[in-house]
Amino acid sequence: MTSLRIEHHPVLNFPERKIINFFFEDKQYQGFEGEPIAAALHAAGIRTLRRSPQKDRARGFFCAIGRCSSCIMEVDGQINIMTCITPLAEGMQVRMQKGHGVIKP
Amino acid sequence: MSRNTEVFVIGGGPAGLSAAYVAAKLGARTLLVDDSSRIGGQLIKQTHRFFGSSNRDAGIRGITIADKLQQDIKDVSDKLTVLENTAAVGFYHNKEAGILSHSAYERVSYQSAIVCTGATENSLAFENNDLPGIYGAGGVQTLMNVHGIRPGQKILMIGSGNIGLIVSYQLIQAGVEVVGLVEGSPAIGGYLVHASKIRRLGVPIYTSHTILKALGTDEVEGATICRVDEKFQPVPNTELDIKCDCICLAVGLTPLIDLFQQAHCRMVHVGELGGLVPLHDSSMRTTNPEVFVAGDASGIEEATTAILAGRIAGARAYESVHGKSPQAEEIVAEAREELRTLRSGSTGERIRWGRERVMKEVGEC
Numbered sequence: 001m002t003s004l005r006i007e008h009h010p011v012l013n014f015p016e017r018k019i020i021n022f023f024f025e026d027k028q029y030q031g032f033e034g035e036p037i038a039a040a041l042h043a044a045g046i047r048t049l050r051r052s053p054q055k056d057r058a059r060g061f062f063c064a065i066g067r068c069s070s071c072i073m074e075v076d077g078q079i080n081i082m083t084c085i086t087p088l089a090e091g092m093q094v095r096m097q098k099g100h101g102v103i104k105p
Numbered sequence: 106m107s108r109n110t111e112v113f114v115i116g117g118g119p120a121g122l123s124a125a126y127v128a129a130k131l132g133a134r135t136l137l138v139d140d141s142s143r144i145g146g147q148l149i150k151q152t153h154r155f156f157g158s159s160n161r162d163a164g165i166r167g168i169t170i171a172d173k174l175q176q177d178i179k180d181v182s183d184k185l186t187v188l189e190n191t192a193a194v195g196f197y198h199n200k201e202a203g204i205l206s207h208s209a210y211e212r213v214s215y216q217s218a219i220v221c222t223g224a225t226e227n228s229l230a231f232e233n234n235d236l237p238g239i240y241g242a243g244g245v246q247t248l249m250n251v252h253g254i255r256p257g258q259k260i261l262m263i264g265s266g267n268i269g270l271i272v273s274y275q276l277i278q279a280g281v282e283v284v285g286l287v288e289g290s291p292a293i294g295g296y297l298v299h300a301s302k303i304r305r306l307g308v309p310i311y312t313s314h315t316i317l318k319a320l321g322t323d324e325v326e327g328a329t330i331c332r333v334d335e336k337f338q339p340v341p342n343t344e345l346d347i348k349c350d351c352i353c354l355a356v357g358l359t360p361l362i363d364l365f366q367q368a369h370c371r372m373v374h375v376g377e378l379g380g381l382v383p384l385h386d387s388s389m390r391t392t393n394p395e396v397f398v399a400g401d402a403s404g405i406e407e408a409t410t411a412i413l414a415g416r417i418a419g420a421r422a423y424e425s426v427h428g429k430s431p432q433a434e435e436i437v438a439e440a441r442e443e444l445r446t447l448r449s450g451s452t453g454e455r456i457r458w459g460r461e462r463v464m465k466e467v468g469e470c
Binding site: 003004005006009010011012014035036039042043047048049052057058059060061062063064065066067068084085087 | 225
């Protein structure tokens with residue numbers, strides 16, 4: 001799908017997966033079903049996942065295993081979702097979290 | 106809801122899987138929880154071959170070791186329950202713990218707990234170290250070896266320990282250009298065999314150098330590095346700008362210890378083991394007699410030693426529930442002997458020092 005996806009690897013084989021559509025800031029993108037949201041965004045060339053609440057600094061992922069909370073975003077209206085370990089699903093609405101975000105009932 | 110188990114294992118990496126396997130194989134009802142969707146811990150992204158020991162996993166890739174451990178636990182499925190996507194969130198008094206599984210909270214009452222929470226990656230202080238494009242070495246491995254995505258086109262590696270060297274090679278295998286490897290010390294930290302591999306592939310190695318800052322406003326566009334003196338202080342007028350779109354930090358790991366503190370285990374700071382670790386004896390028992398430890402949480406080392414320490418903890422946790430057993434004793438004796446071999450020689454020196462300090466503290470040497 002993009003040049004960041006590894007096509008050939010001397011050791012690993014990546015199985016065929018289903019391509020699905022999702023939205024980032026209302027724009028449509030494609031990713032593989034079940035891969036982490038942050039991985040799909042990264043492959044689509046999106047590295048800034050949110051802005052920091054106090055100094056408005058760009059934030060990307062760091063640890064990729066759900067430890068550091070650098071990658072938290074708003075997903076389908078819910079804030080503080082760790083996108084590096086949350087699987088991507090068809091039609092997901094993903095947004096940058098502004099500040100601390102707003103908890104919706 | 107609540108669950109009841111004899112042995113409660115937290116963490117499904119090499120240590121936790123081995124501990125759970127041994128405890129269940131010996132006959133203890135065992136529950137293993139792991140917060141990720143796929144057990145195996147960090148082995149599932151390690152495509153390199155392990156040195157191992159003569160009778161354990163020598164020359165085998167990390168991903169193959171993970172498959173093997175996952176197969177092993179299937180043999181004991183009558184005694185062992187595995188919960189993925191489940192995080193242990195707290196210890197209480199009276200041998201109770203809380204777990205969070207798919208947003209549902211449950212209580213677990215156990216007789217012995219084995220905590221194998223592993224470690225978290227260190228960052229490094231430099232200007233702009235929070236920019237998107239600066240990733241931990243483990244994060245880079247996960248992205249590329251588990252999810253099949255390159256972190257970027259050109260990457261600068263910081264740190265020349267074994268992780269920095271191995272991940273540099275894996276990046277090259279994945280088609281990423283490694284534009285340099287920066288090391289503060291005058292000599293490379295990891296094994297020469299790994300360093301020679303990337304040197305042969307033409308990666309510039311900057312020893313006695315450090316990163317001063319990352320360049321770019323919203324994303325990494327490069328880095329400024331400079332020479333350091335014997336006291337690791339930057340030498341003026343030696344700055345060098347390097348173009349890259351990612352910076353990888355391979356500057357060590359710190360044991361994940363929150364749960365031990367909740368369980369009131371006494372902690373000790375040992376630099377050689379990565380920082381604060383729970384005090385434990387050679388049976389991997391902490392100062393809280395119901396809580397055992399194994400793997401990186403007891404001191405940063407590697408997967409083969411984590412497997413062996415996990416086997417010891419699993420056997421001892423079984424015994425603390427069911428009483429002394431000759432089979433458990435045999436497993437412990439065998440694992441201890443293998444650990445001695447693995448930690449011998451000059452490469453195991455730091456670990457031996459660190460472990461000796463822990464053992465002295467508990468009065469075992």
